[in-house]
Amino acid sequence: MKQIEPGFIHDLSNLDRLRAGISEDKQGSLREAATQFESIFTQMLFKSMREANSAFESDLMSSNNSKFYQQMHDEQISSQLSTTGSLGLADMIVKQLGGEPQDLSQHQPTTDLSPQQPSQPFSIRPINADSVALPTKMKSQPSAPLSAPPLLEKVAPVAAAETLPTKQLQPTSFASAEAFVSHMKPYAQQAARALGTDPALLIAQAALETGWGKKVISNTLGSSNNLFNIKADPRWQGQKVATKTLEFHDGIAVQEQATFRSYDSYQHSFDDFVNFLQHNPRYSKALTHSNQPQQFIREIHQAGYATDPNYSNKVLAVMKKVQSLL
Structure with missing residues (x-):
């Protein structure tokens, strides 16, 4: 399926092309739908940040017209960011829904440690409960290339290590x-x-x-x-x-x-x-x-x-x- 170009955020023809391409390439349609969802999520982030900053607005820069164009700008930026996979949310959605994520190596940052050493992608060590809960006993593990397992598999060991005892709730009524x-x-x-x-x-x-x-x-x-x-x-x-x-x-x-x-x-x-x-x-x-x-x-x-x-x-x-x- 041909990838939908970001174009203008309010161009509804993009959604028409997405619906039309479902029967042709379900995998590609899943990728595009996930990208659209990431774009919407990014818009919500921008909107929340704008609202949080509204208390500090000056009358000179807070007219209805400026807010209108500012919102259009935020929506367009959200669309552009989602196509580059900046947040990685689309890849996670595709993986969770059974699709194949894009090659994440293209989104990995690189580091240039010295003029003689070529840039290499960062590697991430597997997370386990022991290494998180007890930093002094962290074991040396070989680096492994970054993969894209489901999000819950990544965070579950950490959550288990940090679980605290819950305060027991007292009854509000008694049967006898x-x-x-x-x-x-x-x-x-x-x-x-x-x-x-x-x-x-x-x-x-x-x-x-x-x-x-x-x-x-x-x-x-x-x-x-x-x-x-x-x-x-x-x-x-x-x-x-x-x-x-x-x-x-x-x-x-x-x-x-x-x-x-x-x-x-x-x-x-x-x-x-x-x-x-x-x-x-x-x-x-x-x-x-x-x-x-x-x-x-x-x-x-x-x-x-x-x-x-x-x-x-x-x-x-x-x-x-x-x-x-x-």
Whole structure:
């Protein structure tokens, strides 16, 4: 198939010739289509760079007419670059689609090391995970001519060597009370040691506040991870989330809008709950009874932690179920 000349970028006859030549030479048509794709990709690069530089434009050089001709110039340059294989994208596409790439030796740079030494093409050593991950143990390997294997084969060993452990995602809901208790147990045990109380009490309080983890306060950005529904007062400098809550005034339930603290994790929620009790003077009396779970939660309730008149009784009722699941 006769190669399509770059010509004028907006000359649609080039595309007509490309369609007409598919039946004659599929291999050549694949090459030309890949070249066209590289041209489009290069245009996108130019466009992104122009847009990034728009903040520094001067009024003198940023008229609509200048932008119009500048765009035409960029498109034409993109077409010219794609025909020379400057990016190598077309060769990679042809190879990935089962075609035969062009001889890459014509695109290899040459070096003139001395007046007496003729120019020779650069050679590239095969990449392996050991040589990338541990530079001090790189082995001497003979140079090999540059070939054109698929891109993924080139980068896969490097990616494998640099893979880092992924942070485990915590669940946003729990299928059962057993699942909730099992997941919260290590956090509660750590917090209970800091407070000197029973971890079952802390899990029960979190279960009551969140409906066994099914009603954790959240917004469009995700879960707040707030297991104890601690509100965000003016002293709180972290993330916040606003929602409607049920408060009791003189024994009457009233729905109000309130702002609550937001945490990165359940662990952070337990840690802040411990800090909230230990650094708030109103709970100093309650902390003296931390080794007595029933008295501890009643003192927390009386200190104003919750407005529900039956709050402490509800927590103790849930605690019995938690103890049966531990």
